Amino acid sequence: MSSEKQVLGPDDVRRAVTRMAHEIIERNHGLAGVALVGLQRGGVWLAEALGAEIARIDHPIPVGSIDASLYRDDIGLRPVSPGSVSDIPFGVDGTTVVLVDDVLYTGRTVKAALDAITDYGRPAAVQLAVLVDRGHRELPIRPDFVGKNLPTSSSEQVVATAEGVVIS
Amino acid sequence: MKHFRSISEAGPDALRRLLDIADHMAEVNRRPNPKVPALRGKTVCNVFFEDSTRTRLSFETAAKRLSADTMNFAVSSSSVNKGESLRDTIETIAAMGIDAFVIRHKSSGAPWQISQWTTASVINAGDGWHAHPTQALLDAYTIRTALNRTDSFDGLRIAIVGDIKHSRVARSDIQAFTMLGADVTLVAPKTLLPPSLDGFDPVTVTTDLDAIIGDLDVLYLLRMQRERMNEALVPSLREYTSRFGLTPERAARLPEHALIMHPGPMNRGVEMAVDPSELPGSVITQQVTNGIAVRMAVLFDLLGSGANLEAES
Numbered sequence: 001m002s003s004e005k006q007v008l009g010p011d012d013v014r015r016a017v018t019r020m021a022h023e024i025i026e027r028n029h030g031l032a033g034v035a036l037v038g039l040q041r042g043g044v045w046l047a048e049a050l051g052a053e054i055a056r057i058d059h060p061i062p063v064g065s066i067d068a069s070l071y072r073d074d075i076g077l078r079p080v081s082p083g084s085v086s087d088i089p090f091g092v093d094g095t096t097v098v099l100v101d102d103v104l105y106t107g108r109t110v111k112a113a114l115d116a117i118t119d120y121g122r123p124a125a126v127q128l129a130v131l132v133d134r135g136h137r138e139l140p141i142r143p144d145f146v147g148k149n150l151p152t153s154s155s156e157q158v159v160a161t162a163e164g165v166v167i168s
Numbered sequence: 169m170k171h172f173r174s175i176s177e178a179g180p181d182a183l184r185r186l187l188d189i190a191d192h193m194a195e196v197n198r199r200p201n202p203k204v205p206a207l208r209g210k211t212v213c214n215v216f217f218e219d220s221t222r223t224r225l226s227f228e229t230a231a232k233r234l235s236a237d238t239m240n241f242a243v244s245s246s247s248v249n250k251g252e253s254l255r256d257t258i259e260t261i262a263a264m265g266i267d268a269f270v271i272r273h274k275s276s277g278a279p280w281q282i283s284q285w286t287t288a289s290v291i292n293a294g295d296g297w298h299a300h301p302t303q304a305l306l307d308a309y310t311i312r313t314a315l316n317r318t319d320s321f322d323g324l325r326i327a328i329v330g331d332i333k334h335s336r337v338a339r340s341d342i343q344a345f346t347m348l349g350a351d352v353t354l355v356a357p358k359t360l361l362p363p364s365l366d367g368f369d370p371v372t373v374t375t376d377l378d379a380i381i382g383d384l385d386v387l388y389l390l391r392m393q394r395e396r397m398n399e400a401l402v403p404s405l406r407e408y409t410s411r412f413g414l415t416p417e418r419a420a421r422l423p424e425h426a427l428i429m430h431p432g433p434m435n436r437g438v439e440m441a442v443d444p445s446e447l448p449g450s451v452i453t454q455q456v457t458n459g460i461a462v463r464m465a466v467l468f469d470l471l472g473s474g475a476n477l478e479a480e481s
Contacts, residue, residue: 067192070196070204070205070234070472071204071206075206075472075473076471076472076473085191086195115205116204119199120199120200
């Protein structure tokens with residue numbers, strides 16, 4: 001059971017990031033008022049990679065990060081410790097915020113991030129970009145931009161970095 | 169962690185974790201809407217048997233910014249005046265369903281006694297001369313952020329000046345600063361030092377502030393408690409100021425980067441013989457601001473992190 005399986009390699013991840021960057025630009029008609037927000041901690045590298053790719057293709061947009069651990073619905077049920085500090089270097093009011101995470105699973109982290117980001121202001125819209133959608137949603141949340149749909153069993157672990165995606 | 173009663177009991181891992189969590193709380197406090205839902209449904213009761221304004225208000229603000237409910241127990245308007253014992257008082261409040269007690273009491277050790285009578289978490293907000301661990305936490309956090317010392321205080325030279333003997337702030341600060349690696353020097357007349365430094369972490373002691381002031385990274389002034397004058401522990405306040413107070417001459421000799429700290433309330437003209445608002449190194453107001461963030465960190469760690477469940481299961 002502890003066998004590791006590499007699902008995507010570094011080149012696959014790079015191509016997926018490029019495709020998602022194009023999709024974000026296309027969907028948002030030229031990126032007016034769009035900002036990326038990576039979810040601490042796993043989504044931060046992906047938000048930065050998407051930000052760099054969007055800047056290369058079109059023009060730079062603001063990139064921030066958010067820590068949703070003070071908004072989780074399982075506080076007190078299991079150990080949670082805040083990751084890195086939130087950094088939202090732009091006004092959220094009227095901005096189209098693209099939340100970015102590495103792996104989408106139950107949707108509870110995204111729900112916490114939605115609560116967190118709306119404490120900074122009223123976004124014009126919130127979209128969701130994930131590198132891997134592994135299924136098993138427990139809330140009515142779906143991604144707008146997906147690197148790879150990856151059917152998994154809930155006993156498996158999925159790790160997604162710039163070096164690739166590994167199931168174990 | 170179940171309780172937060174002293175720095176030495178919490179230990180170095182918890183100290184660093186709380187300082188890390190405080191970074192997140194400070195970010196919350198900088199927002200236009202400085203409130204998060206982390207401790208919804210939790211109740212925190214402040215039980216202060218001694219006067220305090222800043223510590224009690226700081227704890228109350230911290231609890232509210234985490235969305236906890238707060239209750240305040242003021243001894244002056246309570247059944248303690250009808251002769252109710254401490255134990256009955258605590259058990260009565262605990263029966264109302266409290267998740268954490270914040271305790272200030274004139275007797276050293278009161279928080280340990282109280283935690284035997286309740287299943288709630290106990291936070292020490294000052295017990296006798298013994299400990300004031302959230303003050304030490306906010307002092308350490310202030311130094312860490314102002315001097316950008318996230319990893320350790322290795323090599324930092326910190327002088328704590330004044331009435332060490334009667335100061336719970338000094339005892340907790342010494343523990344926290346040395347735990348993080350700082351070199352701590354105590355500066356006081358012999359009458360205001362504890363009779364023995366056994367049980368203290370390794371510190372240097374001197375009566376000569378002028379000999380070390382030019383090499384300090386942090387000058388921490390304690391409040392010169394005027395009631396000590398009646399005990400003839402210092403010849404006069406003027407004499408105290410001339411030897412241990414921060415005068416304009418001494419302020420000029422501090423290194424440019426050095427921080428000036430004070431736990432409040434300040435005695436202007438005694439230990440603080442300059443206007444601190446004119447000192448670029450003064451971080452006294454930051455200490456007050458940071459007090460809310462570190463108390464949020466303590467409350468979140470005790471009530472919200474799930475660490476208790478792990479320990480109990």
